[in-house]
Amino acid sequence: MRVLVFAPHNDDEVLGVGGTIRSHVLAGDEVTVCEVTSGLMYKTLQAEARKAHALLGVTESIFLNLPVSKLADMPKTELNGRIGEVVKKVGPQIVYIPFIGDMHLDHRYVTEATLVAVRPINDCPVKKVYMYETLSETGWNLPYGERNFTPNVWVDITNGIDEKIAAMKCYESQIKDYPNPRSEEGIRALAMFRGNTIGYPFAEAFMLVREIRGGYSRLIIIYASLLGLVVASGKSGVSL
Numbered sequence: 105m106r107v108l109v110f111a112p113h114n115d116d117e118v119l120g121v122g123g124t125i126r127s128h129v130l131a132g133d134e135v136t137v138c139e140v141t142s143g144l145m146y147k148t149l150q151a152e153a154r155k156a157h158a159l160l161g162v163t164e165s166i167f168l169n170l171p172v173s174k175l176a177d178m179p180k181t182e183l184n185g186r187i188g189e190v191v192k193k194v195g196p197q198i199v200y201i202p203f204i205g206d207m208h209l210d211h212r213y214v215t216e217a218t219l220v221a222v223r224p225i226n227d228c229p230v231k232k233v234y235m236y237e238t239l240s241e242t243g244w245n246l247p248y249g250e251r252n253f254t255p256n257v258w259v260d261i262t263n264g265i266d267e268k269i270a271a272m273k274c275y276e277s278q279i280k281d282y283p284n285p286r287s288e289e290g291i292r293a294l295a296m297f298r299g300n301t302i303g304y305p306f307a308e309a310f311m312l313v314r315e316i317r318g319g320y321s322r323l324i325i326i327y328a329s330l331l332g333l334v335v336a337s338g339k340s341g342v343s344l
């Protein structure tokens with residue numbers, strides 16, 4: 105299984121998906137992390153990202169180097185194109201994106217561009233799309249009902265919480281002291297809350313955007329078309 109995680113900023117992937125990335129790796133999945141933006145500290149942050157990704161077992165780290173905090177100023181078509189190229193290159197079955205209602209506009213624009221890239225057309229391989237929560241972003245959004253993070257998928261990360269925290273500590277320039285939400289205690293507290301919601305010690309929570317199951321009938325259609333058979337609505341040929 106190929107998994108692709110989009111992080112608008114370095115460390116979003118660890119805060120939102122760190123434990124789940126570890127679970128995918130342990131299950132034998134290939135995980136690619138795409139860091140979308142960079143700024144003045146890019147050398148430090150990208151070195152920290154590579155360290156964190158190595159610790160989690162990430163297969164590939166992609167750095168798009170788009171301007172941080174300025175995605176809103178980019179032409180939408182250009183951002184969509186850059187994100188689309190990554191999806192095409194990786195060919196993932198599972199994609200993780202930030203919550204659409206996060207306070208930082210970069211998060212929203214990355215999510216919107218990814219939704220364009222993973223549309224279920226043109227042989228897109230993506231079968232599952234999840235939105236993740238980011239400490240100090242998701243919790244600081246406006247209190248509008250439709251913009252609240254309401255998880256419907258939980259991943260037990262009890263075996264990966266230590267790696268998640270260790271990965272965040274690789275981001276020496278970003279991890280803070282408690283009570284900042286981006287602290288070891290803050291990360292552990294959220295994981296405990298998400299965990300005890302489902303009766304586990306630690307979890308990460310997600311909002312499922314789309315899941316596509318099966319695909320057998322589509323294979324039949326492709327096979328039938330290769331044989332030159334007519335498969336449309338039972339008029340003649342193969343009935344599906």
Ligand SMILES: [Zn+2]
Nearest residue numbers: 112113116208
């Ligand atoms: Zn961010």
